[in-house]
Amino acid sequence: MKQTEEDLELDLDVDADLDDDSEIDIDLDDDDSDPKRGGILQSTSKRVRMIFSVMASPNRIDILRILNSKGPLTYSELKSLAGFKSKKESGKFAYHLRKLLRQSLVALNKSERRYTITNLGKLVLSLARQIEERSIIESGKMYVRTSSESIEEFNSHKIIQSLVREGSLPLELAQKITEEVENRIYKYQTTYLTGALIREMVNSVLLEHGHEEYRNKLARLGLPVYDVQEMISNLDDVDNGAEGLLFNTGQKVFAEHLLTNVLPKDVADSHLSGDLHISNPGVWSMIPDTIFVNIKELIEDGVDLGGKYLDVSRIPASKQLDEITSSLSVVIALLSKEASQEIVLDGFVALFTKHSKSLPELEQKLTDAFATASTTSKYNKTSTNVSIRLQLGTDTKIIHSIINAYKNYVAITPIPKIGLIIDADKGKVSDVSQAVAEILSIGGKVMFAKGQTSSYGITNGSTKASGPLSITLQSVSINLPRLAFESNKDETYFRARLALLMKPALASMALRKKEISDLTRRGLNPILAKNTQYMQRSSVSLVVNLVGLKEAVFNILGFQDNKEGRDILHKVIETAVDVGAKKGKELGDTVAISMTETEGSGRFATLDGEKYGKNSSLNSMDADFYSQGIVINASEVSDYTNKSEPISECNKLSKLLNGGLLVTLDIDKDAKVEDIKKSIEKASELTPAFKPTRHTAICGECGFKDEQFDDKCPKCKSPYVV
Structure with missing residues (x-):
């Protein structure tokens, strides 16, 4: 007749009351019969041997460990945790538990029907652990x-x-x-x-x-298991496959390394607290932010990759149109790996001057080249931008072919990574305004600027009109509202704090320049190192970005938005420029001050809102970020003259800021092509540089953007609108 688990447990209760003499597993070779030994000694020796016989079983040691860490436990709980899960093993488990009960290593609380480890059991467990440790050490x-x-x-x-x-x-x-x-x-x-x-x-x-x-x-350095699992679980933010996951993971590691082991502690603390913001910390020490490069020189000389990118086809000196366009797409893709924010390509019109007799072919091949090159690297939330600088007043036919090719590319690309920078210094904006308006209406990227300027409004910092290579490091932004909060409405003290904060920030930027130069020399950025004589011919400028200037001066320091208040605003910029010039001379570097876009703007506003109260810094404004550069409303621009307050202020700031000012021409999403064209032409008369922006609805499910829509995609009916 088979016993149930309840019967076995009952047997254990009975056996637990039996005398130790009922134990039959006694060493047959014992010598306790020696008449010279006393009864107490004989009994103790026998007891020790019985305890050691209990320790001889790994199962019984496991039961003691389980009770020591998780007890008191019921019979069923203990049996399951000890690994005796099948009914066939019930008898075996009862046998081991009975042994432990008989030697008083385990006790049963009969009222609660739970087993616990005794003090003697704990002593035996400790002894077993010490024996194991010693055996491990010796073996x-x-x-x-x-x-x-x-x-x-x-x-x-x-x-x-x-x-x-x-x-x-x-x-x-x-x-x-x-x-x-x-x-x-x-x-x-x-x-x-x-x-x-x-x-x-x-x-x-x-x-x-x-x-x-x-x-x-x-x-x-690394990520907690939970963070890694969250990254794998939430793939909505990853739009470039496994590469995106790997980039994000790698950058978190290098960002942590930067903040704990590379940057001076005061600079790292300023970033973490929200006084400063460092953009793209994951690649901060590896690659520059913006590169201005003459693409004509690079392609016509042939690109030398040396022993790097061995899986990429070698690019010889290119002469024919086919060779030039195919080389162009490869060079753009490779160059984009060596900048975190933007590549500005100069010499583009001159590159195709010899091919003006085959414009339809040029237009088609350029469209294909742009489409191929758009698989650029993604070091941040948006891909590295590629901007093609076109100087109006040069070869008009080539310029129009390039613009048409770009328009074709934009039409087939939901969010284009490539953009145009129109330099109208020697030509008229009206020559291209119709085509540019059409490009903007379908979500293209266009910037109007004189001289070498990026699409973010950053100037190249070089005194040369068109050098072979210029590099800007513009990753540090200063939180001006935070400085204003801590200055107790004292404008002089506010500027003094700005000067104090700039010095360590610029010292860290000089350190960054050295790190990038060293890594480039050692082959991390092969195109920069081998093809542009980076160390000999390039100019590198350190740019510090000012964020929230209006909020600091008007909302927090308490000045009115009038002539007196704007004079204070100008004085703040002059202070920053002067400090930058002095520190630059001390470091042996070109230092410039800018006001442009940065993701740090939203971070600053959030941190200050948590610290001082949301409305204290934003003054009940609807925006969740601080002001960046200047915004001009396209619907109002036709009423402005050069002496109009917004325009005169814009031009004044442009002259003061030696690192560049981003002026955004905000175009309404419902504006027609003709309206966009007029706004562009009028703005070009008023300010030397501006960036037209128009919000274009894009379906996050199928990429449709052929027409404006609000609630759901007219093509696939998806409500996921980007």
Whole structure:
């Protein structure tokens, strides 16, 4: 007749009351019959042997460990946790538990029907652990899963070597820390020993001993398991496949490295607190923000990739139209990997001057080249922009072919990465305004500017009209409203705080320039290094961006938006420019001040809202970000003259800011092509540089954008509107 689990448990209750003499598993070779021994000694020896016989079973040690960590437990709970899950194993489990009960290592609370470990059981468990630790130490058979994807035998000397090599610890201290870590490893009895876990223990011991500076050198950079899982689960923000996930993950690691190990602590703290904002910290030390490059020189000379990009077809010096356009798409894609924000291509019209007799072919091949080149790198939320600079007044036919090719490209690309920069210094905007208006109506990107200027309004900082290569580093923005809050409405103190904050910010930018130069020289950016004689011929300017100037002066310092208030606003810019010039001379670098777009604007507003109250900084404005540059309403521009207040102020700021000012011409989403054309022509008469922007609805499901829509896509009926 088979016993049920309840019957077995009942048997255990009865057996638990039996005398120890009922134990029959006694060593037959015992010598307790020696008449010289006393009764007490004989009984104690027998008791110890019985306890050791209990310890001989791994199952019984497991039961003690479970009760020690999770008890008191019912019979069923204990049986399940101990791994005896089938009915066939019930008798075996009851046998082991009976042994433990008889030796008083486990006790049963009969009223609650729960089992607990006794003090004697805890002592036995501790002894078993010590024996295991000692045997592991002497046998050396503990294995570590390393970060290099291998399993190796645990070796404490490797910890010592790591402490000395990575953390620069003195050998004696490294040995002392390692000994304590080793003891903890054996004490915790972890079943999954990894290199990361050992490093955690090392860092914990270092902190306990007050060695924070060593711990910072040895810290492991990376993402928590939860964050990685969240990235995989939320793929709506990833629009370029697995590459997007890998980019995001890698940048988080390098951003953490930048803030903990590269930047001076005061600069890192200023970024984290919201006094400063560093854009694209994941690639901050690796690649510049904006590159101005003469594409004609690059393609006609042939691109030398050296030993890099061995899987990319080599690009010889190009002469024929087919060769030039195919080389163009490859060069754009490769150059985009070497800038985080924008590539500005000069010499574009001159590149195609010899091919003016085959304009239809040129237009088609350029459209194809743009489409191929649009698979540029994505180091931030938006891809690296590519801007083609066209100087009006040169070869009109080539310019129109380029513009038409660009329009064709925009029509087939929901969000174009390539844009146009129209330089009307020697020509008339009216020559291209119709085509540009059509391009803007379907979501194209166009900037109007004189001289070498990026689509963000950043100037190249070079005194030359058109150098072979110019680079700007413009990743640092200053939170002016935060400085104003902390200046107690004292305008002089506000400017003094601005000057103090700029000095470490510029010193960190000079450090960034050196880091990028070193990495480029060593081959990280092969096009910059091998094809543009980066170190010899390029000019590099450090640009500091001012955010929230209007909010700081008018909303927080309390000045009125009148002549007196604007004079203060100008004085703030002059202070920044003067400090930049002095610090630049000290560093041996060109320093410029700009007011342009940055994702830091929204971050600043959010942080200040949390710290001071939302409406305190934005003054009950609807926007969730601070002012960036100047915004002109396209519907009002026809009423303006050069002396109109918004225009005169805009032109005054343009002269003061030596790093560039972004002037946005805000076009209504319902504006017709003819309205856009008129607004562009009028704005070009009033200000030297401006960027027309018009919000275009794009279906996030199918990419449709052929017409304006609000609620849902007219093609696929999706409500997901970008």
